[in-house]
Amino acid sequence: MAYPYSPLVAFLVGIAAVVLLLVYLDLPAFLGLVIATLIVGFVTPAVALAEIPAKLAEAFGENMAGIGIPILMAAVIGKSMLDSGAAERIVRGATSVTGRDNADLALWGSSSFLAIPVFFDNVFYLMAPLARSMRARVGDNYALYLVVVGAGAATTHVFVPPTPGPLAVAAEVAPGSLGMVILIGLTVAVPSALVAGLVYGRWINRRITIPLREAMDTSRDDIEEITGRARDQLPGAFEAALPVVLAVVLVASNTVATTFLGDSYVLGPIDLVAITGFLGDPNFALTAAALAAAVTYRRWGTFDDEGWTDQLTEALKSGGHIAAITAAGGAFGAMLAAAGIGDFIANALADVGLGLLVTAWLIAAMVRVAQGSATVAMLTTAGIVAPLVGSLAVHPAYLVMAIGAGGNIASWYNDSGFWLVKEIGGLTQLETLKTWTVLTTIISVTGLAVVLVMSRVVPLA
Template sequence: MHYHTDNTAHMAIEFAHSPLLTFGIGLALVVLLLVVWDLPAFVGLALAAFSVGVVNAVFVPDFALAQAATQTATAFGNGMAGIGIPILMAAIIGKSMLESGSAQRVVRTFQSLVGKENSDVALWGSSTILAIPVFFDSVFYLLAPLARSMRARMGKNYALYIVVVGAGAATAHVFVPPTPGPLAVASEIGSDLGMTMVIGVAVAAPSATMGGLVYGRWINKRLDIPLRDSMGTTREELEERAQRDSSTLPSFLEAVGPIVVAVALVGASTAIGPLQQVLPGFAGLFATLEPLVAFLGDKNVALTAAALLAAYIYLRWTDLSRSEWEGELTEALKSGGNIAAITAMGGAFGALLAASGIGSYLAGSLQNIGIGLLITAWLIAAIVRIAQGSATAAMLTAAGIMAPLTGQLDVHAAYLVMAIGAGGNICSWYPDSGFWLVKEIGGLTQAETLKTWTVVTTIISVTGLVSVLILSTIFPLA
């Protein structure tokens, strides 16, 4: 009996010093501040991040109390460095494409090709393909205006359109190289790029279908999301553009110009590395071009170029004076600044949770569970993702742990890359900056974002794992 008491006390002390306590406090605070008290998202996330930092100062060795403030600010700054310029330029692109009628032209062209009843398929296919050479967030910036325009034209189905855009982009983001996440994991695991791409497409196809089209159509019948003001454009303005005569809209080529520019520049930067391997005879030419392509293909520069083109088209296709046009763009930038701040602070909250050691704690706890390597890898990535928010961090954490065990696989290593990618995609929620990005740019409430985006990422994750297990059983390729 005395032994049992000591053991219970030891377990209690261990929990008190474990990152699980920090995670529990952080989760409770976010729910209290954002859901119960309904504070502005930026303020609530900042308070939650500071509070998690204070808890870290109590329990984490070498984490000083002052770091609760400095690390929050640093993580926020790092987040803004990553998404600040792209979101502000995306605000200009979105405003310009919506107001000029470009988004309506693209929507109407899609519908003429596939039929109005298949509008979701057009958006889903576009987002999936675009996300292979381009980061998820960039694809969402570019296609969210199309989803909003489609809703304005159809008068319904906004839940469906947001889901298919998000699902396509998120799926390619974790499964298909040369997207950076799976590319880095493949390098860590030692899986050859060609086979990783082939298996990535095979896993991505059913995952994007289940998460986008199947779930999107299911939730759309049960959730009616209204069109709200977002990114500097009001609902009334969108609906007015949706009723315009086609003769007053830009041509299709002009309308898609900003999207083509952004994708071409970023895609060229992504592709130049693999092209050097595939075409070694042109190594000298690629080496000469690489610095210029890297500059132009940086998402900050690429989206700035796209924004300039979109803004010019906006000016060309409206009767605004230069000063009125400038004022409209400034309004869009104000909206974009708020979205950037919320998104970056969501990432900072996740970073303070990560500073508690929750990722390595959970990964170490799962490492020796007696289940197959593919499921173990998925579990490690999934739990780290849920705990600290970042899909990329979860994937790289799992890859680092699983890399030494790759020799024990009886299937191709690319399947391990896919299992890790699937786990890293699960349950995007409060600690994930992507959750706030989708919420704010899409004009959604927290509850709507949880019912759409959070569920979609989870469906993609589970479908991805099931696909990996089935494919690796039928085609081990070892």
């Protein structure tokens, strides 16, 4: 390439492309994202012209490999839990404890707890049917329910090990301090999730009304019919909750084993970590949960002209559409990353004359906005600031939190999580921006504020 080139060009072209294709021309999300990815590849010399389509296909395939089976199984779980009445049974139990007016507290607390050992996307798969069923039972507040579910899951995703992102950052920035990182992570996560979930959730809920649309092959009429069922027409509490419990226990078993036992732990002839690695892989865990949900659906569902198998097949079709859009969003972010925008921003900000906590947050935030992945933003930033940890006057666990806060900011079109929330929640693009994108930004800013205050009051150095 003979002329000077900045990765910033690819970033700006990418923004222009998605706005033109998805907002102005209103193309289907999958098609628009694929075209935008090709356009970004075309303007970056980091990817050879002849290799752009292959790079797109590779990134799409890598994303699909990670989320394909879990999303398809999540579609079965969502369809089965909603149509069998399992989600309604759980919602009735929750509202009996918190009361109708505080139903959001049950969803917020559940998602926050579940996301500690489980990836954000898996938590959202499991909690979205409950949010939809809660909306049908209460009659409104869908924006609130989606925000509290997203807040709980997204906050622990970046702040609290053994969630993989903060766990990896802690290993590089604060080695040997995992216990302190977990303690400070919880201290930062709780107020961040409160402000983003309950405060912002209730605020935005008073200003926008999001209807129940068809999502995961379940319509509003289907859900509202189920809310009117008598108690004896619904599964029992254990059977209703089994898919969620099964998925969380299986995934958590592997998280706990690898965190505390290492890569291998042989007990007699049995390698416990190998077993939990199999059982706790999301591909298996979500499959087991889907099987449990499908059996409950077979027992409690009502089938008209189409049978149980046909209903599950329709759910899988819906899940395939969601998986394709989510993987395309990840491919768009991957092409921006291939253009070098992450390293460009990180290097440009590395020597900014700010305190290390603020600088780390700013680097992670800019990388996140530029290329989409919170985990990549966190790991990129950790590699840059790790050599500077010795200059900190506070415990390095605070630096882990600042990086996590920055990496969570402003999830938008180049983040696969944005499309996951939109499609599974049954939202428009604008509704997703108003709820999910703003939510992640509030978590980021609140998290930084809490870190700065705590590090000043309790430096722990």
